[in-house]
Amino acid sequence: MQKNWWKESVVYQIYPRSFFDSNGDGIGDIRGIIKKLDYLEKLGVDVIWLSPVYESPNDDNGYDISDYQKIMDEFGTMDDLDELITDIHARGMKIIMDLVVNHTSDEHEWFKQARKSKNNPYRDYYIWRPGKNGKEPNNWRSNFGGSAWEYDPVTDEYYLHLFSKKQPDLNWENPKLRKEIYKMMTWWLDKGIDGFRMDVINFISKAPGLPDGKVMPGEIYASGSQYYRNGPRIHEFLQEMHEQVLSKYDVMTVGEMPGVDVEEAKKYTNPERKELNMVFTFEHMSLDSGPYGKWDLKPLRLIDLKKNLTKWQNGLNGIGWNSLYWNNHDQPRIVSRFGDDKEYRVESAKMLATCLHMLQGTPYIYQGEEIGMTNICFDSIEDYRDIETLNFYREKVIEGNEDPEQVMESIYAKSRDNARTPFQWSDKPQAGFTTGKPWIQVNQNYNEINANQAIEDPNSIFHYYRKLIQLRKQYPIIIYGDYQLLLPEHEQVFAYLRTYKGQKLLVITNFSKENIPFKFPEDIPFYANELLISNYKIDGDNFQIFTLKPYEARVYLGV
Structure with a gap:
C-alpha cells in the first residue's frame, strides 16, 4: 500500500462561526482561530479543515458563496486568512478549505x-x-x-436548486464554467492551502433531460436523487479537475458524497483513476433513520453499524482510502447519538473515539468532540438557526398540522444546530466563546463541559484523544493494517483485529451501559503483549475472558 501524508494525518474540522469570537460581535472569526492554534497544537492534530469563510449572504451558513475569492466581513479579512495559513504551517500543520461548487449563492x-x-x-x-x-x-x-x-x-x-432557493445549481456541462472553477481552485492552492473538502461533489453531474422521480406515498415531490447523485459524467469531471489542477500540487482531497456506495467509492478513490484521495460516506450516518429519512428516528442496531463499517473497511482496503468520522457540522453530537451523554458521557465518548480511530482510514475530529460536547435541546423553535431544521418544522407543524412535540423530538435528535452551538472554552459567561451575544445560544452545560476543565484533568476526553493521536504516530499498524471483524452477531460488543507486518492489534468496545462478559474467539490466533489504551483502569492482563464495564474500550498490541 502506498504511503501518503494524508493517510497518516488526523484532521480537525473548524466551523468558524462557532469556534472562537475575537471581537465580541457574537460570531467566531479567523482571528479567533489564530488565538486558539496553541490548543490545536496541544491536541496533536495534523490538518485543520476550515468550513467556508468566503463572502456569503449566509442563507446556509456560508455554504452559499457569493464570491469565492473574498472573505466574509464577519470572519475578518484576506490578510487574516493569510496569517492563519502561515501560522498553521509554522506549527507543522496543514490547512484544507471547503470547495463548494455544486452551487453558488443567488447573489454571486x-x-x-x-x-x-x-x-x-x-x-x-x-x-x-x-x-x-x-x-x-x-x-x-x-x-x-x-x-x-x-x-x-x-x-x-x-x-x-438542490438545496435552498438561494443556492442555484451550477451547470457543469458548460466547459467555460468548469474552467472558471479550476482557475479559482488554482488561485487558492497557489495561496498555500493544502487541499479541499468538496461539498456534495458527487451532485455536479445531472442526468440528461432531468427526468421525473418516483413520489413516495404522502409526499408531494420525488427525491430525484438517482438523477444527480454519482451522475453520468461525474468521473469525467473529477478526472479533468485532477488533470487541470490537483495533479500539480501535493494536496489532500476528500469528497462529501451522499448516496455513494463502496463500489462507486472504489472508483473515486483508486489512485490509478486520478480523482480524489477519499470520500465521506453517509451510510453509517443513516443507520438510525427510518424509511422517511433523517427525521424519521429509529434506534441504532450495533450489528448494522458493524456490518456497514466492515463493508467499507474491507471494500476499500488496498484500493482506495476511508475517511473516518462520527461528527461534522451537519451531524448531531455522537456522544448524544450513539453514546450516553448523561451517566456515561466521558466513558462513552472515549469508547466511540477508540472504535473510530483504530480503524483503517484518516480520522476526522469535529470541534468539541474532543471534550465530549453534547446535543442541545432549545426551548423553542425560535432559538434554532439552521435552514434545514426551520424548513422541516414549517413543513410538518405549520403547514402539515403535525404534533409539534413529536417534531421537536426529531429536531432534538438530528438538527444540524446540535453541532453548531458555540465551542465551550471555559466556565465563564457564554462558555468563554464571546464577550457579546452569541449568534446561536450556548449549551448550558458549559460549566461542566469545557476545554479549560478538560485540559486540567489528566483523565479527560481531551487527553484521551491526544493519546489516540500519539498512538497513531507511533504504530503504523493503526494506519496501514488490514481489518477483520470479530463477533459479528454480538449486539453490544464491537471487536476487531488489525494486522500488519507480523503485528496484530485487538480493539474491543462495548456500545452499551451493561456489564458484558467478553470471550475472545478461540479459533483466532492472537497473543496480547501490551495494553495500548483503555478508558477504565484495567486490573490483571487477561485479554481472553473478562467482563466489559459500561462503554468500556480496550486496545491490545500483540502477535
Whole structure:
C-alpha cells in the first residue's frame, strides 16, 4: 500500500462561526482561530479543515458563496486568512478549505448576470428550464424541503436548486464554467492551502433531460436523487479537475458524497483513476433513520453499524482510502447519538473515539468532540438557526398540522444546530466563546463541559484523544493494517483485529451501559503483549475472558 501524508494525518474540522469570537460581535472569526492554534497544537492534530469563510449572504451558513475569492466581513479579512495559513504551517500543520461548487449563492455575480436575460453570456453557468403545464420543470424535491425549482419572472423560466432557493445549481456541462472553477481552485492552492473538502461533489453531474422521480406515498415531490447523485459524467469531471489542477500540487482531497456506495467509492478513490484521495460516506450516518429519512428516528442496531463499517473497511482496503468520522457540522453530537451523554458521557465518548480511530482510514475530529460536547435541546423553535431544521418544522407543524412535540423530538435528535452551538472554552459567561451575544445560544452545560476543565484533568476526553493521536504516530499498524471483524452477531460488543507486518492489534468496545462478559474467539490466533489504551483502569492482563464495564474500550498490541 502506498504511503501518503494524508493517510497518516488526523484532521480537525473548524466551523468558524462557532469556534472562537475575537471581537465580541457574537460570531467566531479567523482571528479567533489564530488565538486558539496553541490548543490545536496541544491536541496533536495534523490538518485543520476550515468550513467556508468566503463572502456569503449566509442563507446556509456560508455554504452559499457569493464570491469565492473574498472573505466574509464577519470572519475578518484576506490578510487574516493569510496569517492563519502561515501560522498553521509554522506549527507543522496543514490547512484544507471547503470547495463548494455544486452551487453558488443567488447573489454571486455569475447568477446576477445569468438571470438578466436568456442570451446573457452567464446564462449557461446555471440550470434553467421552462415550466411544464404551468408547473415546475420536474418533480424533484430540494434537500432542504419543497420544490428543487424556483420560478424567475424576469425570464419566465425556472432554475434548479438542490438545496435552498438561494443556492442555484451550477451547470457543469458548460466547459467555460468548469474552467472558471479550476482557475479559482488554482488561485487558492497557489495561496498555500493544502487541499479541499468538496461539498456534495458527487451532485455536479445531472442526468440528461432531468427526468421525473418516483413520489413516495404522502409526499408531494420525488427525491430525484438517482438523477444527480454519482451522475453520468461525474468521473469525467473529477478526472479533468485532477488533470487541470490537483495533479500539480501535493494536496489532500476528500469528497462529501451522499448516496455513494463502496463500489462507486472504489472508483473515486483508486489512485490509478486520478480523482480524489477519499470520500465521506453517509451510510453509517443513516443507520438510525427510518424509511422517511433523517427525521424519521429509529434506534441504532450495533450489528448494522458493524456490518456497514466492515463493508467499507474491507471494500476499500488496498484500493482506495476511508475517511473516518462520527461528527461534522451537519451531524448531531455522537456522544448524544450513539453514546450516553448523561451517566456515561466521558466513558462513552472515549469508547466511540477508540472504535473510530483504530480503524483503517484518516480520522476526522469535529470541534468539541474532543471534550465530549453534547446535543442541545432549545426551548423553542425560535432559538434554532439552521435552514434545514426551520424548513422541516414549517413543513410538518405549520403547514402539515403535525404534533409539534413529536417534531421537536426529531429536531432534538438530528438538527444540524446540535453541532453548531458555540465551542465551550471555559466556565465563564457564554462558555468563554464571546464577550457579546452569541449568534446561536450556548449549551448550558458549559460549566461542566469545557476545554479549560478538560485540559486540567489528566483523565479527560481531551487527553484521551491526544493519546489516540500519539498512538497513531507511533504504530503504523493503526494506519496501514488490514481489518477483520470479530463477533459479528454480538449486539453490544464491537471487536476487531488489525494486522500488519507480523503485528496484530485487538480493539474491543462495548456500545452499551451493561456489564458484558467478553470471550475472545478461540479459533483466532492472537497473543496480547501490551495494553495500548483503555478508558477504565484495567486490573490483571487477561485479554481472553473478562467482563466489559459500561462503554468500556480496550486496545491490545500483540502477535
